[in-house]
């Protein structure tokens with residue numbers, strides 16, 4: 001049997017340098033744990049545009065469809081702001097999500113003990129925080145038609161369409177219910193059913209799936225605006241949250257910021273099972289390309305390494321190895337290692353991207 | 365000349381009891397400051413549905429179109445959850461916004477010194493916070509067509525449409541630029557121009573209005589997901605924020621919660637000037653109808669009274685009187701008066717809704 005395959009797409013900004021550290025970790029698993037991966041690499045985002053005039057080459061797309069997991073760094077940068085919408089770096093990312101049909105985006109918001117002081121929220125509000133936001137990732141207003149800027153009389157009109165089918169809602173709901181079962185068995189679904197019909201359908205379908213397939217899971221519903229409030233007020237009331245693409249974008253970013261350390265947060269985007277039983281999957285840090293610090297060895301590689309840990313868990317049936325990697329990171333932080341983004345107002349001496357990677361390997 | 369006219373719509377839940385306190389304040393202004401108002405009252409939301417089978421009677425709508433200002437309490441409650449979308453309490457509120465064409469929704473998020481400890485955020489992050497979110501209120505996905513739940517093959521599909529015209533964006537942008545000029549001259553506009561064409565048009569129009577009419581105001585743009593993050597991370601970086609209807613709903617609720625005291629936050633919804641020069645206007649607290657505590661004298665009337673202060677400022681050219689009322693509230697809080705929602709974990713003895721109203725009148 002051939003080795004499991006990984007496609008690395010470092011992308012733009014700090015993407016390449018954080019991915020270098022992930023490569024070290026992958027190599028470690030090959031050498032020390034006898035888990036060899038077949039690793040290939042390619043371009044995405046601005047880097048792909050610079051070379052091919054498109055943020056995702058068709059060959060790269062084809063390769064992404066074949067591998068067991070894609071690891072993505074980050075896309076975008078001010079240099080590409082002037083580009084036309086259709087070739088912006090983000091379109092490369094969105095095409096991957098859409099064509100791989102990665103409908104279930106898992107975004108854990110976890111507060112590491114060693115970093116609880118670092119949040120803008122009071123320590124007691126966030127210490128021990130561990131929630132999982134499941135965001136629908138392939139539909140909704142991100143992809144609905146009609147869309148565009150049109151001329152009406154002598155005015156421009158901007159149009160986007162929020163569109164959800166019953167089956168699109170059902171499959172992401174199932175994935176959230178499954179996760180809830182593995183955690184504390186509670187799921188909160190968020191929409192604006194008081195204002196949007198697509199929200200009514202969302203609520204109805206989630207309720208139906210619950211009754212028919214997951215009656216053992218405790219289900220609640222919340223309007224998304226109240227959800228944003230509750231995430232700020234008392235985030236620990238939540239365990240798993242499921243919501244649509246746009247609300248998920250905003251709520252998961254707010255949740256991420258609760259932890260105080262964006263450089264720490266991974267994500268997994270999962271699709272349907274492939275022939276070998278593994279889900280189509282892409283893993284990426286929640287942080288962006290941070291062009292202001294790119295290439296300076298200042299970036300925190302932990303979010304990207306934790307994304308690889310999610311790959312171990314969700315793609316490579318290696319939950320224990322994932323836990324080992326996560327524990328190593330917690331130890332390194334407890335020992336006081338800090339990249340620049342993890343220094344509080346008290347200051348201190350930061351270590352570099354590479355040093356953080358090495359420290360994690362050393363503990364492993 | 366006749367007195368300025370006010371239509372009071374107490375609505376549901378705690379709406380009526382907080383509005384009782386506003387009535388006391390209005391009476392005080394009539395007696396002590398020689399500012400008599402012509403006050404009428406009517407039903408909205410569930411209360412209107414119970415009597416008329418509709419959340420807003422046409423006669424009420426007609427009256428709202430005539431008065432100088434509408435004061436609204438709150439709408440909604442679990443009793444009405446089973447109602448059809450078209451007659452839910454919220455539809456009454458949305459109809460008022462739409463038919464009065466109240467396109468500019470001003471939502472201040474202010475942290476009162478006496479209550480800074482009360483936030484889930486660290487005191488230094490929120491003490492002195494004073495930002496103003498300007499939310500577009502009459503368009504976007506709240507009102508765009510097509511909308512509904514349709515059958516496609518044997519599946520249901522939920523559809524809503526985000527639709528913004530150039531002039532809709534321009535008018536709310538102008539109102540935000542004007543406000544920025546009265547404050548610290550900085551405006552941040554939020555959208556998802558990286559994903560939505562309606563966001564691109566939003567950004568373009570705001571940029572054009574800026575260049576042509578408000579080059580003196582410092583303008584920045586931010587993606588709405590990053591906006592949610594930044595509001596949690598460092599809210600004081602903002603002064604005035606302008607955004608669309610849906611993002612405004614979520615971001616203003618997150619911002620409101622930063623202050624730690626939802627029972628304190630007012631809002632103003634303004635439209636075009638009427639014949640007498642005053643804008644069409646509705647004022648309402650940001651909090652909801654809180655059915656769980658309704659009728660028990662536990663509700664905090666301050667948000668609703670501060671909404672009346674906004675009416676003094678924006679509808680009745682009485683900015684100094686508004687400031688007097690706001691100062692009286694700050695004094696009452698500094699003196700230690702607390703309704704139940706304002707008691708921290710340390711506890712204490714709460715005063716009732718009516719006692720809070722009386723305390724404010726006493727200081728006035």
Ligand SMILES: CC(C)[C@H](C(=O)O)[C@@H](O)C(=O)O
Pocket residue numbers: 090093094249558559589
């Ligand atoms: C980069 C952008 C297109 C993307 C999104 O809006 O989904 C990002 O914000 C995210 O959350 O992954």
Ligand SMILES: CC(C)[C@H](C(=O)O)[C@@H](O)C(=O)O
Pocket residue numbers: 194195225454457458613
């Ligand atoms: C009650 C509801 C329709 C309303 C909205 O979504 O606009 C509320 O959340 C608000 O923010 O005023």
